Structure formats: C-alpha cells, structure tokens
Amino acid sequence: MRVLHFVLAIVAVSLSIYNGVSIAARTALKSDSKDYIALRGNIANAETDSEERKGGVGGGRGGRGGRGGRGGGQGRVYRPVAGGHGGLEEEKVVDLPPGVHVGPVFGGPHGGHYTDLALVKSGQKVLSINLRAGERVDAIYLTILNPSGEETILFHGGHGGTLKTPLVLGKGEYITGMEAHEGKHNKRTRIQYVKFITNLGNSIEGGTQTKNIGTDTAPNGCQLGGFVGRSGNELGQVSAIWTSIQPAA
Secondary structure, eight states, X not given: OHHHHHHHHHHHHHHXXXXXXXXXXXXXXXXXXXXXXXXXXXHHHHXXXXXXXXXXXXXXXXXXXXXXXXXXXXXXXXXXXXXOTTSOOOOOEEXXXXXXXXXXXXXXXXXXXXXXXXXXXXXXXXXXXXXXXSSSEEEEEEEEEOTTSOEEEEEEEOSOSXXXXXEEOOTTXXXXXXXXXXXXXXXXXXXXXXXXXXXXXXXXXXEOOOSEEEEEEOOTTEEEEEEEXXXXXXXXXXXXXXXXXXOOO
C-alpha cells in the first residue's frame, strides 16, 4: 500500500509539473505570437516605405548614365553610393533645400565623395565655370554668388591637365545643360569628357569623347548650381545640382 501511495504521489507531481510547463509554454507562444505580429507589421511598413522611396522619391535609377534619380519637387533624391556603379548597393535619401534638384550620376564609384548641397541655394547666381582637362577631366571650377552677396568657388578634382579659359556668364545667362562621357583608365571608370551649355548657346568642354555618353538638362526655371560626385586626382563621378533661378520659399 505504501508503494502504491508513493507511485501515485510521483504521478501527481509529474502531472503538475507537465501542466505547469504546458501552461508556461502556451503563454510564451502566445506572447511570441503577439511580438511576431507586431514585428511583421513593422517589416511590412518598412518594406512599404522602402518601395515608396524607390518608386516615388527621386525618380528611381534614371536612364542611360542616370544612376540616380532627380529629386523633382519633392525635395528628396535617391541614388547609389559607394560601390553602387552599375547597380544599387545602398539607398540614401537626402533632404534637399527648396528649389534644389539633383540630376543623374555619371562616372564610377572611385575617389572621395564630394557634395555642394550645403553651399548652394535657390536664387544664387553663377558667375563662371572652368575646367582642367587633358585626356580626361581633371577638375571642375564653378564660381557662384549666393543671395547674400558672398562669392564662393566650388572646386572638385585635381590639379593635372590644362586649365581652360573660363566661361564667364553674362546678364541673364545660365548653364542649363551638361554632357558627360565615361571611360576606363587603370580599370576604373572616370569622367573622360564633359561639356556645359548655357541658355544662350555658349559652352565649355574638355577631355576626350567616348561612346558612353550621358546628358542632363535643367528643370524649368533652374540653372546649374553645384555638383555631387567623387574625385581624386581626376574627376571620377559627377552629378549636377540644379537650383531655381528665382528664390524658392
């Protein structure tokens, strides 16, 4: 009889432990289920936001030579960053000032990153543009006068090549178009040739033309205001920053 009582006691304890574990397990699963639903919702929201950035922000990847979309009037730009040549490696969404747009990217992913976004403003005036170039484009100079009357030279690239005669803009003259040619040098994609054209038909160019040609044109009411890209001793990558001719609110 004592043995029977002992066995029954063990069975009762086992059932109690089993029920406790089962209840605990069910509680944990229920909690995990809630967390999973919440997490899945967060992931869905993130994916939706990502797709909105890809499709609705900055115009996507652009056309030929257009590895980065124009920000348009939405004040944002979506472009590939380091290593993104020929395919998107990373998303980067940048808030742009009013009246500022960024065009497609030309060139390769080599060299240090540069940007004039913190310096340009709508309503600024471009005084002149100049180049250093030989077989390839070595550097770009853009002299601007901001609405406060401060003059700034935006310089990107190196000091090789030949310094061209600057294109000085007259009254009512704006740079409204650019053409860039890509090419390989030491297995790296560089800007081999570039040309800038004004609304009055004047232009400046330098480098060696290739078959890999990209073009960009200022949005209505805008002009060339600065650049974004990559450079070292030469110009490796360039994208136009277009600014509205009239100050934007």
